[in-house]
Amino acid sequence: MKSSELFDIAKTLIPGGVSSPVRAIKPYPFYTKRANGSRIYTEDGDELIDCCMGYGPLLLGHCHPVVKAAIEEQATNGWLYGTPTEKEIELAKIIACDHPSIDMCRFVSSGSEATMAAIRLARGYTNKKDIIKVEGGFHGAHDGVLIQAGSGALTMGVPDSAGVIPDVVSHTMQVPYNDIESLEEILSKNKDIAAFILEPVMGNVGPVLPEKDYLKEVRKITAENDVLLIMDEVICGYRVGIGGAQVMYDIKPDITTLGKIAGGGLPMGIFAGRKEIMELVAPAGPVYQAGTFSGNPLSVSAGIAALRYIHENSGLYDKLDGFTKEIEDYLPERYRNSFVRLGSMFKLYFRDSPPSNYVEAKQSDTEKFGKFWKGMLKEGIFLPPSQFETNFVSAAHTTGDIEKISEAYCKCL
Ligand code: PMP
Numbered sequence: 001m002k003s004s005e006l007f008d009i010a011k012t013l014i015p016g017g018v019s020s021p022v023r024a025i026k027p028y029p030f031y032t033k034r035a036n037g038s039r040i041y042t043e044d045g046d047e048l049i050d051c052c053m054g055y056g057p058l059l060l061g062h063c064h065p066v067v068k069a070a071i072e073e074q075a076t077n078g079w080l081y082g083t084p085t086e087k088e089i090e091l092a093k094i095i096a097c098d099h100p101s102i103d104m105c106r107f108v109s110s111g112s113e114a115t116m117a118a119i120r121l122a123r124g125y126t127n128k129k130d131i132i133k134v135e136g137g138f139h140g141a142h143d144g145v146l147i148q149a150g151s152g153a154l155t156m157g158v159p160d161s162a163g164v165i166p167d168v169v170s171h172t173m174q175v176p177y178n179d180i181e182s183l184e185e186i187l188s189k190n191k192d193i194a195a196f197i198l199e200p201v202m203g204n205v206g207p208v209l210p211e212k213d214y215l216k217e218v219r220k221i222t223a224e225n226d227v228l229l230i231m232d233e234v235i236c237g238y239r240v241g242i243g244g245a246q247v248m249y250d251i252k253p254d255i256t257t258l259g260k261i262a263g264g265g266l267p268m269g270i271f272a273g274r275k276e277i278m279e280l281v282a283p284a285g286p287v288y289q290a291g292t293f294s295g296n297p298l299s300v301s302a303g304i305a306a307l308r309y310i311h312e313n314s315g316l317y318d319k320l321d322g323f324t325k326e327i328e329d330y331l332p333e334r335y336r337n338s339f340v341r342l343g344s345m346f347k348l349y350f351r352d353s354p355p356s357n358y359v360e361a362k363q364s365d366t367e368k369f370g371k372f373w374k375g376m377l378k379e380g381i382f383l384p385p386s387q388f389e390t391n392f393v394s395a396a397h398t399t400g401d402i403e404k405i406s407e408a409y410c411k412c413l
Pocket of ligand 1: 055109110111112113115138139140141199203204232233234235259260268269
């Protein structure tokens with residue numbers, strides 16, 4: 001059946017026809033039949049070069065043979081035990097070795113679950129109530145952070161959600177990204193702040209990059225104010241390099257959240273940190289957290305396989321950085337200034353200069369973006385369907401793919 005027909009049926013059975021809002025492309029989304037390497041094959045018979053990559057988890061591309069073999073091997077031995085497995089220890093060891101800030105990890109099933117638990121843990125540890133987040137920062141779809149969120153919520157123009165009780169978000173404050181003074185001001189006025197949660201690089205607004213020393217200053221002043229720093233590396237983790245943005249920018253957060261790549265493309269979330277904090281998590285301590293699918297053997301096996309492969313082929317980060325540089329260099333000069341990239345993450349903003357925060361990103365011409373996006377799809381390139389979602393290239397992309405992407409950019413611009 002064609003995508004348009006499938007969408008008509010889906011809308012009668014699934015709200016908006018989709019399982020996550022950003023997928024509701026107008027007038028209808030294409031339906032995917034299968035994917036391999038850098039390609040998606042649609043129900044309409046199209047072959048697309050994928051620059052969405054499942055919104056980030058597929059650093060190695062679709063159906064990577066090493067990850068696939070690990071999933072198949074695990075599947076033959078069962079996929080859910082409700083007991084601990086040795087593989088959880090192995091994955092925790094890899095993650096702890098890669099991140100100097102991490103001694104212990106707790107596995108959950110999504111990035112949202114990880115940030116929700118991380119915030120609860122920060123409150124449990126500090127005995128304080130409030131949290132600060134960055135304006136436009138997205139940390140998943142749970143109540144306490146669904147306030148002027150980025151990602152799908154920003155795209156849909158509904159920064160707040162119905163059903164979120166004002167009392168809940170009244171404990172969530174916001175500061176603009178790249179603005180140390182605002183953070184200092186809030187910290188000086190409010191002494192009941194448990195944590196500052198931020199994406200080190202704002203992956204859900206584009207990407208927006210940290211200005212020089214911003215993250216170092218954030219670390220310094222949160223520590224001075226006894227406020228825990230939660231770095232949400234659900235996108236950046238293993239994306240910008242082994243050890244994520246915290247290793248790249250040399251910052252030690254108190255709590256880290258991971259997901260996406262660390263699960264090899266299967267559902268995964270991780271909250272992690274130093275022992276003294278993590279040992280407050282149940283059953284070791286009083287901060288409750290639990291999940292039927294937490295640490296499930298399929299996700300854990302896929303994660304181990306992906307991370308091992310990344311360690312053995314760490315040159316892939318330079319290759320991917322070269323790819324996005326190539327796309328940038330190919331652009332007509334007047335667009336280069338608003339093309340933002342970091343390693344395998346990239347985005348062209350439809351505005352004159354790269355944004356430094358959410359408000360500036362929102363000044364992008366989304367109508368132009370929409371036309372451009374459609375043009376790219378016609379050229380066989382699938383970009384995330386939002387000005388505010390980061391594009392990704394993967395280890396499965398080839399130089400030929402990059403040439404096609406670059407040529408399509410020029411043509412559509
Ligand atoms: N944090 C960040 C930084 C994210 O980008 C996302 C998802 N895009 C989440 C948390 C939520 O993760 P999940 O969709 O796996 O719940």
